[in-house]
Amino acid sequence: MxxxxxxxxxxxxxxxRLLMGPGPISAYPSVLRAMSAPLVGQYDPFMTRTMTETQQLYRAVWNTANDATVLVDGTxxxxxxAAIVSLVRPGDRVLVPVFGRFGLLLAEIAERAQAEVHTIETAWGQVFTPAAIEEAIVRVRPTLLALVQGDTSTTMNQPLDEIGAICAKHGVLFYTDATASLGGNAFEADAWGLDAATAGLQKCLGGPSGSAPITLSDRAVEVIRSRRRIEAGIREEGDPDAPDxxxxxxxxLGMILDYWGPRRLNHHTEATSMLYGARECARVxxxxxRDAVIARHERAGRAMLAGVRALGLSVFGDVAHKMNNVVAVEIPEGVxxxxxxxxxxxxxxxxxxxxFGPLHGRVWRIGTMGYNARQDAVLTTLAALEAVLRRYRVALPVAGGVDAAADVYRAG
Amino acid sequence: MxxxxxxxxxxxxxxxRLLMGPGPISAYPSVLRAMSAPLVGQYDPFMTRTMTETQQLYRAVWNTANDATVLVDGTxxxxxxAAIVSLVRPGDRVLVPVFGRFGLLLAEIAERAQAEVHTIETAWGQVFTPAAIEEAIVRVRPTLLALVQGDTSTTMNQPLDEIGAICAKHGVLFYTDATASLGGNAFEADAWGLDAATAGLQKCLGGPSGSAPITLSDRAVEVIRSRRRIEAGIREEGDPDAPDxxxxxxxxLGMILDYWGPRRLNHHTEATSMLYGARECARVxxxxxRDAVIARHERAGRAMLAGVRALGLSVFGDVAHKMNNVVAVEIPEGVxxxxxxxxxxxxxxxxxxxxFGPLHGRVWRIGTMGYNARQDAVLTTLAALEAVLRRYRVALPVAGGVDAAADVYRAG
Structure with missing residues (x-):
């Protein structure tokens, strides 16, 4: 070529396209508009103000007072x-409770970071009890607990509210991957005792993939600062250069925080358009x-669940612990x-x-998130699904799915 | 909060803003428009076709037949x-000729990847001769030569055309960072014998930061494949799992290539809007x-150089080896x-x-790149610069900068 x-x-x-999968989903129109705003320079007062504003907005999204609330430029x-390699030294023990594909991913990333990784597993479609996690913490004595909140591979939403206290009691750092859940399900970074949490824009936040919001507790920042090294080329006399x-x-993250912080030390060149998009996701x-958006996701999820069940379809997993924003539907026999x-x-x-994995070919995953956590998106999807299933001669109540979902919206 | x-x-x-610095610069309007196009799903036929199209476009930008020509989702x-950690095993020797800040960055990244890093240095404002690089290769016997093409910190453009043959002769992989140079200066991935080259959008390609085009030779892909490991969660029986x-x-990059390749193995969720933007940068x-765009950069650079010199300003470095798209101007005494x-x-x-570094406070860097490698942008910048310098009572020929630059454009 x-x-x-x-x-x-x-x-x-x-x-x-109406994107009703497990993400990425259709972005909010105003987020798409923000993506096309003109660029400014890296240290333009408008740029640094926009970065600071974005930090403030994400503190509210995460519900945290953490100063160290920034974006990582990537998916x-x-x-x-970034969270794992910055918090974990080679040889550190990391505990990963695995309840789906993304738990395996956390273990994989920690393993590549040369941590000593310990996993506990539960069946796909289930979540862990706090007691099971505490038992493993006592046994493994990890530096870090890395726990997915919402695993889209199974649709499960792991309760986190009691885990922070357990981690604090045993001196364990508590990290969660909230990529699939943030914005569509309850999340309380401070109240739940999180030391680190990360997400992406392409799920309930309603933006494009490519920017990763992150928040870090003071305790996490202390670990990161203890490993501080400023890169050659901008390092000055007396700057830290930790051996580990x-x-x-x-x-x-030490350098990323220096870039976002008052010193504004050059690191990467902030991805300006993604910053604009991330800011707009939080702004809308x-x-x-925040509570209204979670309630909107809860309602859309309830309507979709009622709809697929009214179509006679079975739902995979422990529905009591399902994320609001996605449901796994068993593919009917013969389809x-x-x-x-x-x-x-x-x-x-x-x-x-x-x-993925054990569920491949067995379930479809239907999402109702971000901009698409809307009545019209839910009803349209159910109507289309019904029409397609009918082609395969699945016996279905006429318009049953749409009616059941509409009932949820009518009931309020 | x-x-x-x-x-x-x-x-x-x-x-x-008219962005006439060393980058990021003002994006092409059509790139900004592309950034706000609606999202599609990760495996939508339109998405995979767009990824394939983008690969074809970047093969032409890099002037390569390399199948492994993709984007990395980040700055x-x-x-x-990605290039360094995928090509270099811990303990491998890496040679980095340093002629500015970004050479130091390559050394830093290789050091963090646990390579044994050897550097040679030349004064800021100079480039290396092929002989100096060959001498170091013979002495160090590295696995990889990591060499910046255009280092914006000094504005220098390291000639690469003879380096590939030297690397091939000594069995060394040849990687270059073309972030600042690609699109505004000659670049020939295949003819110059590159094994790996990376860039960003925010310089001569005229887009936002946040996507990194990369191209890899078959030899580089072979190294990467020899280290292949497919992550837990999507790994299947018989999939490779290399110990190193x-x-x-x-x-x-092994997993990134599997994602872009025919197997489309899930890795990250491609940053759709950045993909659209990257595609549009290559398309425009x-x-x-390609040659016309480089010629436009050459002319804008020549006009800006003539302009600042006509204002009586001195230019830093070996101007014969300056990149087309940026000039370092000595800050006049008293300003x-x-x-x-x-x-x-x-x-x-x-x-x-x-x-940065030794030049901080000593020079300004003025860029003419991407969309802003235009006569009106050059003349406007020179007129404004003259007006500002006049405030500091710098003795200047009236309109001298603008006239000299306009002469370059008139002469064609």
């Missing part, structure tokens, strides 16, 4: 890796009201799952999700 | 770290023509550099750059 032989396509022109797993520095430059959430999903996409422009 | 006490600002509304230094796997999950470059820059920004909406 050379410059003279490449075929140059037209401007980007995506098809109309949600960039935030996860973080084995990544890009994910060294707070304008509507080719991927073909039916493709029909929904091609004929209706509606995307629902496939699944 | 809680949800109830946060002050919610208005929608993002950046001030008008330009994410691309650098990459010590980062996010930057494991190729529509105008407070940061105050004058602030006046340009506040009164004229024009940003020029400060500098």
């Amino acid at each position: 050379t410059a003279s032989t490449v075929q140059i396509p037209g401007p980007i022109d995506p098809p109309a 949600s797993r960039a935030g996860i890796e 520095f973080v084995r990544s430059n890009y994910f060294d 959430l707070l304008l509507e009201g 080719p799952g991927d073909e039916a999903r493709a029909a929904l996409l091609t004929d209706f422009g509606i995307e629902i999700g496939t699944s | 809680t949800a109830s006490t946060v002050q919610i600002p208005g929608p993002i509304d950046p001030p008008a 330009s230094r994410a691309g650098i770290e 796997f990459v010590r980062s999950n996010y930057f494991d 470059l190729l529509l105008e023509g 407070p550099g940061d105050e004058a820059r602030a006046a340009l920004l506040t009164d004229f909406g024009i940003e020029i750059g400060t500098s």
Whole structure:
């Protein structure tokens, strides 16, 4: 391929899509508008003010007083890796309770960071009791507990409210990956005793993938600061240079905090458009009201659940612990799952999700998150799903799904 | 800060800025428009087609036949770290010729990756001869040569055309960081024998920071494949699990290539809006023509150089090896550099750059890149700079800078 032989396509022109999968989902229109705002320089007063504003907005989203509340420039797993490599020294013990694919991811990232990783497991579709986690903490004596809040692979929402006190009691740092849950389910960084939490924009926050909000407690910042090293090229006489520095430059939260902090020490060049988008995600959430947005997700989730059940479909997992924003629906006998999903996409422009690992081919995952946690999106999806299922001669009550979901909205 | 006490600002509304620093610079308007296109799902046929198109476009930008031509989801230094941690095993020797801050960054990143790092240095403002690099290769016998092409800290453009043959002769992998140079200066990935090259969008490519184009030769891919490990959670029976796997999950190019390749193995969730932006950056470059864009940068750089010299200002470094797209101008005696820059920004909406390390307080860096490698941007900047310098009673020929630059454009 050379410059003279490449075929140059037209401007980007995506098809109309209603994204009702486990994420990414359709962004809020105002977030898309924010993405196209003109750029400013890295140290423009407008830029630094925008960074500071964004920190304030995310403190409210996380419900925290943590000064160290910033964005990592990358997708949600960039935030996860930044948290883990900055908090964990090689050889440190990390405990990961695994209840789905993303627990395996936390273990994987900690293992690559040369931690001694211990996992406990529960069946997919279940969550852990605080007692099970405490038992493992006592046994493993980890430096860090890394626990997913909402695992989209199973749709489960691990209760976190009692875990912080357990970690504090045993002197364990408490990190959670809230990528799939933040904004659509209760989250209390301070009240729940979190030391670190990370997320992404592409789920309930209603933005594009590519920016990872993170918040860190003072205790976490202390660990990070103890490993502080300022990179050659901008290091000055007397600057710290810890021997157990973080084995990544890009994910060294010490330098990322110096960049966001009053010293504004150059590190990466902040991804300006993603910053604008992240700011807008938090802004629309707070304008509507944090509790109101969670309630909207709760209602959309309840309506979708009622709808798929009224269609006679079974729901996977412990529904009492399901995230508000996604449901795993068993694919009915005789329906080719991927073909039916493709029909929904091609004929209706509606995307629902496939699944990973043991659930692959067994369940679809249907999301109701961010901008799409709306009555019209729920009813449209159920109507289209019903039409597609009918093609495969699944016996269904006519309009049962739509009616049941509409009832939830009518009841308020 | 809680949800109830946060002050919610208005929608993002950046001030008008003409960004004439060393980057980030003002994005092409069509790139900003692309950033706000609606999202699609991660495996939507439109998404995978857009990824494939973007790979084809970047092959033409890099001038390479490398199949492994993709984006890393992060800023330009994410691309650098991905290249280094994926190509270098702990203990491997890495040679970094340092001629500015970004050489120090490559050394820093390689050091964090636990490589045995050897540097050679030349004075800031100079570049290396091929002989000096070969001498060091023979002495150090590195696995990888990591060499910046354009170092914005000094404005120098290291000639690379003879280096690939030297590396091939000695069995050394050849990596270059072309962040600051790609699109505005000659670059020939294949003809120059590069094994890996990375960039960012925020310089001559005319987009926002946050996506890092990367291209890898077959030889580089072979090294990466030999370290292949597929993460738990999506690993299947018989999948590779090399003991010397990459010590980062996010930057494991083996997994990133599997995600972009025909297997489309889930890794991160591609940053859709950044992908749209990256695609558009390459598209506008190729529509105008790769050589035409480089020529436009060459002319704008020549005009800016003539302009600042006609204002009586001295230029830092070996001008014969200056990048087309940035010039370092000595701050005249008696002019407070940061105050004058602030006046340009506040009164004229024009940003020029400060500098790092030994040049801090000594030079300004003025860029002419991407969308802003234009006659009107060059002349406007020179007119404003003259007006600001006059405030500090610098003796200047009236309109000399503008005239000299305009002459360059008139001469063609």
